[in-house]
Amino acid sequence: MTIELAKKVLKTEADAILKVMDRLNADFLKAVEMLAQCKGKVVVTGMGKSGIICRKIAATMASTGTPAVFMHPAEAKHGDLGIVAEGDIALAVSNSGETEEILELVEVLHRMGVLIVGVSSNPASTLARYSAVHLDVGVSKEACPLNLAPTASTTATLALGDALSMALLVRKGFREEDFALRHPGGALGKKLMKVEELMHTGDALPRVLLDASMKDAIYAMSSKGFGITAVVDGRGALKGVISDGDLRRLLQKDEHLLQKSAADCMKPDPRTIAADALASDALRIFEEKHITSLFITDAAKKLLGLIHLHDLWRIKLF
Secondary structure (H helix, E strand, O other): OHHHHHHHHHHHHHHHHHHHHHHOOHHHHHHHHHHHOOOOOEEEEEOOHHHHHHHHHHHHHHHOOOOEEEOOHHHHOOOHHHHOOOOOEEEEEOOOOOOHHHHHHHHHHHHOOOEEEEEEOOOOOHHHHHOOEEEEOOOOOOOOOOOOOOOHHHHHHHHHHHHHHHHHHHHOOOOHHHHHHHOOOHHHHHHOOEHHHOOEOHHHOOEEEOOOEHHHHHHHHHHHOOOEEEEEOOOOEEEEEEEHHHHHHHHHHOOOHHHOEHHHHOEEOOOEEOOOOEHHHHHHHHHHHOOOEEEEEOOOOEEEEEEEHHHHHHOOOO
C-alpha cells in the first residue's frame, strides 16, 4: 500500500509538470522577455509552501545571471517593501491566485507601478488580473491523498521557475565563466576556475633561452621545483621543454650532455593550454597525457605561465 501510494504521488507530480509543459505559450515568452529586460531585480514572493518554492526560484535566478531576491509577503507590509526599487519586477506565486497576503501585496506593488508576473492555477484569479502577464500552472488536484497539502502545485511551480530561469540564462547569453564568478566556493566553483587563476608566473616560472647551457637548464628545473623548464626564444615564445624524465633519458645516452645547449636537448612543440581555459580542462589533459605540468601560452605562443598537477590538488579539484 505504501509503495503504491508513493508511486501515485510521484506520477501525479510528474503529470503536473507535463501539463505545465503543454501550457507553455506566448505568455511564457512574454514573461521571459519582461524579466530579461528588467532594469532592476526580480522580487519573488509567495506565502507558505509557495514561499519556500519562491526562495529556490530566486536563488536559481540569482545564480544564473538574473538578479533576484525573495520577499515574504507578510513581512513586506511591515517594512520589507523597502526591498523594492525602481525598475524591479515582481514574480508573485499563489496556487489559488487568491491568497490574502499575496493580493494585499500585489495591490500595493500595482500602485507603485511595479510590473507583476503572476503564477497560479487560476487564469481568472485576482492575481491574474493584477498581472502584466500570467503563467498558468494549472494544477487542479494535489498529490496529497486528502487533496490538501501543497504537493503537485509546488512541484509544478518549481519546475516552471526552473524553466523561466534557464530560458533567461540563454536569453542573456550567460556563460560558464559567468557561472564561475557567482560560484567561487565548493566543487562547482573549483571546476570552473580559470587556469590563469592558478598558474605560476614571473620569477616562479622555470625558463631558459635556446642557447642556454644544459647546466643552466638543470638549475632552472631544480631551483623552481617543478622538475621541468621551458625553452624560449629571444621574444619569449615557447619553443620546447626539458623535463627531469627527459634529462634522465638523455644522460643514459649522452655522457657529454652538459656540453650541449637547451635547444639541442629540448622536446619541441610541447602541449600547452590557454590562460582562459578551465582548470578542469587542465586536469583532463594531465590525465590523458600522463603529465604533471602544462605551460600556458598566448595565441602567438608567448610563454605566460605554468600550471602543475599539485595546483589542482591544492584546490581539491579531484
